Amino acid sequence: MKREALSRRDFLSGGKRSEAACIRPPGIVEDALAACTGCDQCVEHCPASIISLADGLPALDFTLGECTFCGACAEHCPEPVFTTGHIHRFDHIVSFAATCLSFQRVDCQACRDVCPTAAIRFRPVRGGPFVPDLIASACTGCGACISVCPVGAVAAVPLNAEAIHA
Ligand code: SF4
Ligand code: SF4
Ligand code: SF4
Structure with a gap:
């Protein structure tokens, strides 16, 4: 199931969201995004339904709910995109x-x-x-x-x- 891209794109900076301002699911570093195929598995398995594909890459929308750091997105990703291991805080x-x-x-x-x-x-x-x-x-x-x-x-x-x- 695909969801729309971030519904309020400016929450990071207060202005228009740039690509660099996307907040990724926990465990992803930007360099690893090249391995993402846009398969939607992280979107499908997020129990909070806060992941969507923005320009084909996973991004979070906190206006929809919170991240519980459950790790389901990383667990179901078939590619080497989540490279930091299980983390419990964002940067x-x-x-x-x-x-x-x-x-x-x-x-x-x-x-x-x-x-x-x-x-x-x-x-x-x-x-x-x-x-x-x-x-x-x-x-x-x-x-x-x-x-x-x-x-x-x-x-x-x-x-x-x-x-x-x-
Ligand atoms: S850690 Fe869990 S709640 Fe947070 S984005 Fe991933 S699947 Fe969703
Ligand atoms: S939830 Fe209420 S107190 Fe907190 S920032 Fe929003 S308006 Fe202010
Ligand atoms: S941990 Fe930080 S982001 Fe989460 S609810 Fe508390 S103040 Fe907000």
């Missing part, structure tokens, strides 16, 4: 945009509630609701917070980039 974390409801003085803590590693805490702000703050060292980049945010205010950013706390 990105997340940041929160100014459109976050909390920054708009609307109480929301949905992202914190779903984070499997308790990487999101809320800090008080004078005269308003608490706002999200990321504990970067605890974030695996799983995308759970991205999928639940009602206003699309959570984005993935490279691990070495400074998380934005607007």
Whole structure:
């Protein structure tokens, strides 16, 4: 079963998604993508249904759900595409945009509630609701917070980039 390519292509950078900005299933390095035949096996076997083929190569869409690092995509790939072994974190974390409801003085803590590693805490702000703050060292980049945010205010950013706390 093929799914459409990433439905919100700009979640990584806030702008139009470039090819380099694609987030691959865990265990893939870009150099190994040359071995991908586009067979769809990773797409078929992802229990979270977050993998699609974008330009014939696997890419993740965290607006559809989170990666649990289950390893099913790597397990079912018949080609030498997943070369890093079973990993449990991505090389990105997340940041929160100014459109976050909390920054708009609307109480929301949905992202914190779903984070499997308790990487999101809320800090008080004078005269308003608490706002999200990321504990970067605890974030695996799983995308759970991205999928639940009602206003699309959570984005993935490279691990070495400074998380934005607007
Ligand atoms: S590790 Fe599991 S949940 Fe994550 S992309 Fe692969 S199959 Fe999907
Ligand atoms: S789920 Fe979205 S809107 Fe709600 S607090 Fe988190 S970032 Fe803000
Ligand atoms: S991406 Fe990071 S902050 Fe968001 S739910 Fe996953 S571990 Fe938590």
